[in-house]
Amino acid sequence: MTGPLVLETLGLTKSFPGVNALTNVDFRLFAGEVHTLMGQNGAGKSTLINVLTGVHSHDAGEIRIDGESVRFAAPLEAEAAGIRTLYQEVNLCPNLSVAENIFAGRQPRRRGAIDWKAIHAGAREALAQLNISLDVTQSLDTYPIAVQQMVAIARAVSVDARVLILDEPTSSLDDSEVSKLFEVLTKLKQSGIAILFVTHFLEQTYAISDRITVMRNGQREGEYLAKDLPVDELVRKMVGDVPVTAQRTRSSSERNDAAAANRALPRFDMRGVGRRGAVQPIDLTLESGRIMGLAGLLGSGRTETARLLFGADRADTGSITVDGKPVKLGSPRHAVKHGIGYCPEDRKKEGIVAALSIRENIVLALQARRGWWRPLGRAKEKRIAEHYVKALGIRARDIEQPIELLSGGNQQKALLARWLATDPKMLILDEPTRGIDVAAKFEIMDRVMQLCAKGLGILLISSEIAEVLRLSDRIAVLRDRRKVAELSGDELDEQAVYQLIAGGEA
Ligand SMILES: Nc1ncnc2c1ncn2[C@@H]1O[C@H](COP(=O)(O)OP(=O)(O)OP(=O)(O)O)[C@@H](O)[C@H]1O
Ligand SMILES: [Mg+2]
Incomplete structure (x- = not known):
């Protein structure tokens, strides 16, 4: 009321x-x-x-x-x-305990010393008010982001x-x-x-x-x-009056075009690639002109799989081949050399470099691939950055602004631009449209589909099952850090995907 x-x-x-x-x-x-x-x-x-x-x-x-x-x-x-606020970027201390986070800056004291008993009891009570019970002595980063957010809310509303x-x-x-x-x-x-x-x-x-x-x-x-x-x-x-690109499903002709396009582009095969504590050995085949969707709950191993392919984490088992030839993708540098791009989900932690300009952020991956001893040159950088600012509709005053001054969604677009600029053969998109408004989101996915039709292969991770279904040729479903199914054609059905994700049989 x-x-x-x-x-x-x-x-x-x-x-x-x-x-x-x-x-x-x-x-x-x-x-x-x-x-x-x-x-x-x-x-x-x-x-x-x-x-x-x-x-x-x-x-x-x-x-x-x-x-x-x-x-x-x-x-x-x-x-x-x-007035209590949870800002767009969460600001808690991951290595402090849940209770310490809730009371940071206002710890109750007893005879001069911090009163841990009171802190723990108070934290439990603040969470109980929200119907949440947690071990408040554990460090915050042992809990998933969702729980961390609840802790932030508990902190915010506790007084x-x-x-x-x-x-x-x-x-x-x-x-x-x-x-x-x-x-x-x-x-x-x-x-x-x-x-x-x-x-x-x-x-x-x-x-x-x-x-x-x-x-x-x-x-x-x-x-x-x-x-x-x-x-x-x-x-x-x-x-306003700007026409919005419709949310669309890839047409079958587009899919066929894509499949026919440039057979010369490489095919990436992951066989039994796994890492202890991250993902069970997994098989995935990524082809040019095809979108492979990865569906699963947060924590099901989606991002971990992407990181293994990109070499951001080292696999303990398995092998990766490009066109049947074994390759070592032990580091992101190797992956980029083989034409793999990775747009990570956490733009704050592994994405944008806050203090650099929009131009510098956009050309970063391209420059890294060329090697730092072969600078692109200011004029070329400017051309590339301006091209993508226009193509993706990045709202910025000018490309020399520090990227941190852009709104959240526009930072996300700049990150996508960084990888598109490398002209990748295989692009891993981890939650590519998070924080992006509806109009821009359809535009961006439309652009991704165009690139795919020209032969780009894509590994698409998204929590929006409907989005994954609309765009993917095949969907690998992950649950509890292992691949539980791979669907294609008529099997691509929302109900089936939900059931697999949740743990039922398809
Ligand atoms: N500290 C700043 N310095 C300069 N410009 C800024 C600053 N903060 C925001 N802006 C600009 O002000 C405008 C509004 O940004 P704001 O962050 O409020 O957008 P938003 O509606 O939250 O967008 P999003 O949905 O992407 O988060 C943008 O053009 C942004 O670039
Ligand atoms: Mg915002």
């Missing part, structure tokens, strides 16, 4: 050099509601949050809490006012939270983890907390939202009750 107005902005305006990130934005947040912010990459969602939480100051306009004008000079001030803000919290969660998160959010909402949520997933928006605010080009397009806004209208409002 909608409660009183808690937080409000009036005419909020914020610009960065060369970018009007927010123009005159009015926004309202009510107690006991989930309010979702939607908009394309770079629309200003994260900026709005950053201003509300004292990360950035605003240039004009007003923020009101309970009707009183406020201005936060730092995130701690917003926190003191009861006097009035507003909980979550910027794309679900992009690395699988379906069951998302429902768990939504249970927690529903519980919090019923207790009267106001929740501000950002996501690119349309289904999730409708599953959880009471209210939706649509942002476009730094402006508020409108505020709607979710029940009054049909999904196609929502998409139109986000994108």
Whole structure:
């Protein structure tokens, strides 16, 4: 049930050099509601949050809490006012225990010493409020990302939270983890907390939202009750009058073209490739012009398989051949030399180099393959970067900006550009459209299909089963770190895939 107005902005305006990130934005947040912010990459969602939480100051306009004008000079001030935030990139300390993470910076003390008993009990209690029970003495990184996120929420709401803000919290969660998160959010909402949520997933928006605010080009397009806004209208409002590439299935002629295209391109065979603690020995054949989908839950071994192929981790067993010839792919450098590209899922950890420019980030893999002693030259780098900025619709002021200043989705596109620029023969895409808005997502997958039709082979990893099904020629299903099935043709059926993933028989 909608409660009183808690937080409000009036005419909020914020610009960065060369970018009007927010123009005159009015926004309202009510107690006991989930309010979702939607908009394309770079629309200003994260900026709005950053201003509300004292990360950035605003240039004009007003923020009101309970009707009183406020201005936060730092995130701690917003926190003191009861505004708690999970930012787009999770910021916990992986090597501290769960309990330490929940109490970091505010440990209860007894006679001067840290009171561990109180910390552990308090952490257990904070999690119990969300119906979660964990060994709170374990270090955080022993738990999957989904659990880490719950810990972050527990930390956020454990004292006097009035507003909980979550910027794309679900992009690395699988379906069951998302429902768990939504249970927690529903519980919090019923207790009267106001929740501000950002996501690119349309289904999730409708599953959880009471209210939706649509942002476009730094402006508020409108505020709607979710029940009054049909999904196609929502998409139109986000994108404006720009036509959206339709979400499409690869046609059979495209598939055949692709198969016929350039037989000379190599074929990669993994035979019994495995690594203790990561994946059981696995067989996979990747052909040019074909998309092999990898389906499975988070933690089923999808990323681990990709890393073995790319040589990011060393296999203990098995062999890899290219066109029947054994190759040693002991390191990413070898893999790149053989034409393999790898767009990793964790763009913060293994992807972008925050301090380098967009241009430098895009040419990075290409330069690495040529060798650093043969520089590409500034003009050529500029041409390549500009080409991809245009082709993928990367929203940037100019290519010399540090990449960290791009919005999350635009960073993801730049990462894809980095690998496309190497003109790979085999491209591993691990969650390629995470954090990318609907319009851009269809564009990107469309482009990937075009490349595939020209002979590029693809290993596609995605938590969205529907996406994997739409695009793949074959799907390998992983469960508990082993391949349990490989489907093709008529077997490519949503129900069958779900059943295999979950552990039933096909
Ligand atoms: N610190 C910064 N310095 C310069 N420009 C910035 C900065 N932060 C954001 N921007 C720019 O402001 C605009 C809005 O970015 P913002 O991160 O708010 O988008 P978003 O809606 O969250 O997008 P996404 O869905 O990709 O996360 C973008 O053009 C972005 O490049
Ligand atoms: Mg963002």
